[in-house]
Amino acid sequence: DQQVKQNSPSLSVQEGRISILNCDYTNSMFDYFLWYKKYPAEGPTFLISISSIKDKNEDGRFTVFLNKSAKHLSLHIVPSQPGDSAVYFCAASAWGNDMRFGAGTRLTVKP
């Protein structure tokens, strides 16, 4: 029962363009959403989060958008850089103890 879904296993974009990574969830009790970035042979690292009371959170080149009615969130990276190439995991939690992760999207940014 995957409550958090990332339907695109991979995404390739050109350096300087926008990367848009998508995530859908099914549990309406989720109240906090996060994005993590993972390089090979390393653990995931926290990137950005958003509370369910907001619809947008921005941190430098990274912006997360939340559409509660559609149970959908997205991560925008602009401009994309080759160093952004990694696997991105979407995560969601209700009360924090049971954070659920999506399957991940592998982003490749081509120079």
Next chain:
Amino acid sequence: IAGITQAPTSQILAAGRRMTLRCTQDMRHNAMYWYRQDLGLGLRLIHYSNTAGTTGKGEVPDGYSVSRANTDDFPLTLASAVPSQTSVYFCASSDSNGQGSGYTFGSGTRLTVV
């Protein structure tokens, strides 16, 4: 360097053997977690601990046990390993429920059960 240390980095284990994956954090975080990462499934929570002395079951707890004798250590034990437990295991910690600043993850243990 503050963070989470996991050991071993990788291990090949015969089915039926007992194995303990070690996890130590030096950030004095209250909460700790164990996840397994499998292709196409992302990270799934095995067990968690909100504070020393307490533990809870996650999404996929069967075949695993944990203990939290102190703040820093959160070992994961496979009592009798089976091939389906072949996976990459990540330990994580957070200072509260981890919602605001996320979890801090270790580098993982790659376990192969043969």
